[in-house]
Amino acid sequence: MKQGTQRETNPFPYSDTNKRYHTYEYYLRHTFGGRVAKISLDAGFTCPNIDGRCGRGGCIYCSARGSGDFAADASLSIAAQYAAGRALVSAKWQPSGYISYFQAHTNTYAPVEKLRALFEEAISLPDAVGLSVATRADCLPDEVIDLLAELSVCTHLTVELGLQSTNDETALRINRGHTLVTFLDAWQRLRARAPRVRLAVHLMLGLPAETPAMMLESVRRVAALRPDEMKLHALYVTADAPLAADYLAGKYAPIDEGVYVDTVVKALELLPPTTVVSRLTGDAPRGTLLAPAFSARKREVLALIDRELFARRTWQGKHYQDT
Ligand code: SF4
Numbered sequence: 001m002k003q004g005t006q007r008e009t010n011p012f013p014y015s016d017t018n019k020r021y022h023t024y025e026y027y028l029r030h031t032f033g034g035r036v037a038k039i040s041l042d043a044g045f046t047c048p049n050i051d052g053r054c055g056r057g058g059c060i061y062c063s064a065r066g067s068g069d070f071a072a073d074a075s076l077s078i079a080a081q082y083a084a085g086r087a088l089v090s091a092k093w094q095p096s097g098y099i100s101y102f103q104a105h106t107n108t109y110a111p112v113e114k115l116r117a118l119f120e121e122a123i124s125l126p127d128a129v130g131l132s133v134a135t136r137a138d139c140l141p142d143e144v145i146d147l148l149a150e151l152s153v154c155t156h157l158t159v160e161l162g163l164q165s166t167n168d169e170t171a172l173r174i175n176r177g178h179t180l181v182t183f184l185d186a187w188q189r190l191r192a193r194a195p196r197v198r199l200a201v202h203l204m205l206g207l208p209a210e211t212p213a214m215m216l217e218s219v220r221r222v223a224a225l226r227p228d229e230m231k232l233h234a235l236y237v238t239a240d241a242p243l244a245a246d247y248l249a250g251k252y253a254p255i256d257e258g259v260y261v262d263t264v265v266k267a268l269e270l271l272p273p274t275t276v277v278s279r280l281t282g283d284a285p286r287g288t289l290l291a292p293a294f295s296a297r298k299r300e301v302l303a304l305i306d307r308e309l310f311a312r313r314t315w316q317g318k319h320y321q322d323t
Helices: 024-032 078-090 112-123 142-151 168-173 180-193 212-223 243-248 257-270 298-311
Strands: 036-041 097-102 128-135 156-164 198-205 229-234 276-279 289-291
Touching (some): 024 276, 036 078, 112 128, 156 180, 212 257, 229 257
Parallel strands (some): 128 156, 198 229
């Protein structure tokens, strides 16, 4: 009897390949009718966890560019950064549209009128089909949420909230500068005031002193919120991050690759099938990456995750319980 291929036998509904999770690529293709590229922008923001408003030094993993290492040069205008990003992408493939991605530092940490000018410019650039804004839960006053709600009527808008762990002791250890309660408050106000805005959550695996059970507890709690999008990746150490000193002194050991793959597979099982998984590996800049080495082998890690999902005959949402 003929055996089906991995693709033919894949039971996961939001996939037309062998992927047993809801990839960002699948989502974009089915939302926009073609492939769409994201362009990382740096609007020159800082962060309240760096400039002293809520903390100094930043999260222990924060790089010199505020975790926006792939964004264009902040000294260029938004239009020039976007044009440079388009030129880079279109030299390799032809997207049907672009999403402007405000990634570096905290992209709602400014007066609302400044944000309006930046975001309105970004959504009016040639072939722009969406806007993505990365920020912190403690930088979302109601007037900013109302602006996002207004913009979400005319563009595909995603707000990405860094959380990393739902455990407040971990948040303190990584110098996150806010608690879970702050995150939940912003989440509820975003859902209530800006219902068209898509909400993405970042979690990290391998934070100091966290066990896989603790990591999965964070995933379970976030899954209960039914995020539109999730980003999961291993905590990586770059030479310019505060964590580098602990790593070099042997006080921090990064997550092992096998444990990472196993935990990601279990995490995917806990997520709602409709949640789009837009990242499963870190994007550490090669020049400054200290550890873990597998962070630089993105394709291999993704293939290991695919292989493991198939070997275990499992998929995203297999153990999701709608709470
Ligand atoms: S919230 Fe982002 S920009 Fe701010 S310190 Fe943490 S990683 Fe850096």
